[in-house]
Amino acid sequence: MNRPFIIPIFLPHVGCPHQCAFCNQTSITGVKHDIFTPEKLRFHINEFLKYKNRQRQSVQVAFYGGNFLGLNKDYIKLLLDESTKFVKNGSIDSIRFSTRPDTIDHERLDILEDYPVSTIEIGVQSMDDRVLLMAKRGHTALDTENAVAQLKKRNYEIGLQMMVGLPGDDETKSLATAHRIADLSPDFVRVYPTVVLANSRLALWYQKGKYTPWPLERCVTFVTKLYLFFRNKKIPVIRMGLQASENFEKGAAIVAGPYHPAFGHLVYSEIFLDMATAIMETEKVSHKTITIKVNPRSISKMRGLKNKNVETLKRKFHIKSLEIIPDPSLAEDRLAVSS
Ligand code: SF4
Numbered sequence: 001m002n003r004p005f006i007i008p009i010f011l012p013h014v015g016c017p018h019q020c021a022f023c024n025q026t027s028i029t030g031v032k033h034d035i036f037t038p039e040k041l042r043f044h045i046n047e048f049l050k051y052k053n054r055q056r057q058s059v060q061v062a063f064y065g066g067n068f069l070g071l072n073k074d075y076i077k078l079l080l081d082e083s084t085k086f087v088k089n090g091s092i093d094s095i096r097f098s099t100r101p102d103t104i105d106h107e108r109l110d111i112l113e114d115y116p117v118s119t120i121e122i123g124v125q126s127m128d129d130r131v132l133l134m135a136k137r138g139h140t141a142l143d144t145e146n147a148v149a150q151l152k153k154r155n156y157e158i159g160l161q162m163m164v165g166l167p168g169d170d171e172t173k174s175l176a177t178a179h180r181i182a183d184l185s186p187d188f189v190r191v192y193p194t195v196v197l198a199n200s201r202l203a204l205w206y207q208k209g210k211y212t213p214w215p216l217e218r219c220v221t222f223v224t225k226l227y228l229f230f231r232n233k234k235i236p237v238i239r240m241g242l243q244a245s246e247n248f249e250k251g252a253a254i255v256a257g258p259y260h261p262a263f264g265h266l267v268y269s270e271i272f273l274d275m276a277t278a279i280m281e282t283e284k285v286s287h288k289t290i291t292i293k294v295n296p297r298s299i300s301k302m303r304g305l306k307n308k309n310v311e312t313l314k315r316k317f318h319i320k321s322l323e324i325i326p327d328p329s330l331a332e333d334r335l336a337v338s339s
Contacts, residue, residue, distance in 0.1 A: 003057075003238070004057060004058040004059060004060045004093070005052050005053065005058070005059045005060070006060055006062045006096075007044070007045055007048040007049070007059065007060065007061045007062065007092065008048075008062050008064055009036060009041065009044060009045075009061060009062065009063050009064070009079075010064055010065040011036070011063055011064070011065050011066040011068070011071075012065045012066060013065070013066050014035075014065075014066035014067070014070075014071060015066045015067035015068060015069070015070030015071040015099075015103070016066055016067045016070060016100075017067070017070060017100075017138060018136070018138055019136070019200075019201065020125075020135055020136055020137055020138075021134070021135050021136040021167065021200065021201040021202050021205070022135055022163070022166065022194055022196075022197070022200055022201075022202045023197070023200060024197040024198065024199050024200040024253070036079065038078060038081075038082045041079065041082045041083070042082060042085075045061060045083070045086055045091075045092070049091055049092075058093040058094070059091070059092040059093050060092065060093060060094050060095065060096050060118070060119065061083045061086065061092055061094075061095050061096070062095075062096045062097065062098075063079065063095075063096070063097035063098070064097070064098050065098075067098075067099050067100045067103055068097035068098065068099045069097075069099040069100070069103040069104060069108045070099065070100060070103045073108075073111060076108075076111060077111065080095065080111075080112075080114075080115040080117070081115075083095050083115075084115050084116060087116045093116075093118075094116045094117065094118035094119070095115060095116055095117045095118065095119075096117065096118060096119035096120065096121065096157075097117070097119075097120060097121070098120075098121040098122070098123060098159075098161070099120065099121070099122060099123070100122070100123055100139060101122050101123070101124065101139055101143040101144040101146070101147035101148075102138065102139035102143045102147075104120075104122070104146075104147040104150055104151065105150075106150070109150060109151075109154060112154075113154075117156070118156065118157055119156065119157040119158075119159060119187075120151055120156045120157070120158060120159070121158075121159035121160070121161060121190070122144060122147055122148070122151075122158070122159070122160055122161065123161050124144045124160045124161055124162050124177070124181060125137060125161070125162060125163045125166065126141075126162065126163065126166060126169060126173070126174075126177050127141040127144065127176065127177040127180040127181065128141070128168075128169070128173045128176065128177060129141055130168055131166050131167070131168045131169045131173060134166065134167040134168040135163075135166045135167060136201065141180065144160075144184075145184065148160070148184045148186070157187045157188075158184075158186045158187050159186060159187060159188045159189065159190065159238070160181050160184065160186040160188075160189050160190075161189070161190045161191075161192065162174075162177055162178065162181060162189065162190070162191055162192070163191075163192045163193070163194050164191065164192070164193055164194065164214070164219065164222060164223060164226070165193055165194040165213060165214040165219060165257075165258065166194050167202070167205070167210075167211050169194075171222050171225075174222065174226070175225070175226070175229070178226050178229055178230065182229070182230065182233045182235060185235075186235060187235075187236075188235065188236045188237070188238045189230055189235055189236075189237050189238070190237070190238055190239040190240075191223055191226055191227070191237060191239070191240045191241075192239075192240075192241065192242060193214065193219045193223065193241060193242075193257065193258045193259070193263065194213060194214070194257060194258075195213065195242065195254050195256070195257030195258060195259045196211070196213055196254065196255040196256040196257045197253055197254060197255065198253050198254070198255050203255045206255060206256055207255075213256050213257035213258060214257070214258050215258065216258040216259075216260060216266075218258075219258035220258070220260075220263070220266045220267055220270055221270065223240050223241075223263075223267050224267045224270045224271055224274075227240065227267055227271070228271065239264065240263055240264040240267050241259070241260065241262075241263025241264055242259060242263070262305065265300070265301065265305065266305060268298075268301040269300075269301050269302075269303075269304040269305060269308070269309055271301075271333075272294070272298065272301045272302045272304070272309060272335065273304060273309045273312060273313070275335055276292060276302070276309070276313055276335060276337065277313070277316070279335070279337045280313065280317055280337060283337065285317050285319070285337070285339060288319065288320040288321065289319070289320060289321045289322075289323075289339060290313075290317070290319050290321070290322045290323070290337060290338070290339050291322075291323045291324075291325060291337070291338050291339070292322065292323070292324045292325075292335055292336070292337050293324075293325055293326070293327035293330060293335065293336040293337075293338070294324065294325075294326065294327065294330060294334070294335045294336075295326070295327065295328065295330045295331060295332045295334070296326035296327075296328055297332050298332050298333070298335070299324060299326055302324050302335060303324060310322050310324070
């Protein structure tokens with residue numbers, strides 16, 4: 001899957017019918033409630049275009065952070081009209097946005113027909129109606145199924161976003177969600193661990209002891225399982241974990257929960273650790289010096305954060321020296337162990 005160059009336009013909470021329990025988009029994006037005028041949108045897009053890498057395949061303007069199709073119809077058209085001018089002059093290729101499943105209907109989709117929208121992401125979060133209810137999402141799993149069916153009829157590229165660790169959620173329910181998402185054959189998915197954001201309803205529940213977030217380790221282990229599940233189904237997972245933002249780094253916006261600025265990297269590292277462990281167990285490695293070859297792009301994943309994987313393998317297999325060396329002939333998700 002070729003990753004496009006994304007020009008993100010954050011519309012925090014705009015178009016939301018209410019507040020989901022886990023959400024505080026201002027905390028996530030660091031952007032205060034803001035209205036994009038045509039001038040402001042033009043300026044923003046032009047600023048981002050300055051950073052475009054020539055080698056990128058395509059450029060997309062992306063409306064995130066709110067519920068795009070829940071916006072006032074005139075405002076939807078205004079944003080699309082302005083973005084479309086950039087498509088017409090050849091500086092961007094298409095438009096994408098994220099939206100709630102229950103705002104996808106024929107009337108709204110008809111509006112999009114006149115515009116170069118290629119990709120629509122749906123905030124699924126869970127396919128368990130009880131979990132959705134507890135998260136105060138205000139829609140059901142059936143809404144997601146209906147929304148995807150409508151988007152498929154109109155040939156959109158579809159991305160589905162799911163969360164793990166919501167109130168009432170557990171590994172069994174989340175895995176069931178992943179199965180139902182895979183059955184819908186999206187073009188890609190994103191997986192977000194539930195973190196407790198400041199000023200969210202979840203923060204209140206956390207403070208009152210009514211909600212306990214998953215520990216980071218549990219979350220990484222489970223998201224690793226989800227990643228492998230989707231990989232088996234040939235569905236790309238384009239993001240795991242919230243985007244690191246300055247706000248998060250300052251620690252201001254997160255009250256608790258499994259946030260890590262390199263969450264996806266932790267998942268990949270766990271996969272490489274598991275692969276190396278499995279090979280070394282099978283081959284009954286007993287040498288004092290071991291070499292692991294990986295694709296150059298996978299060196300840091302094999303090493304793990306702060307060399308954690310290297311230390312773990314050395315300890316587990318009583319190895320004195322473990323060397324990780326690049327081998328471009330290996331695929332990015334493969335490794336070779338020798339002694
Ligand atoms: S999760 Fe999405 S729909 Fe819910 S309040 Fe946040 S932005 Fe709005």
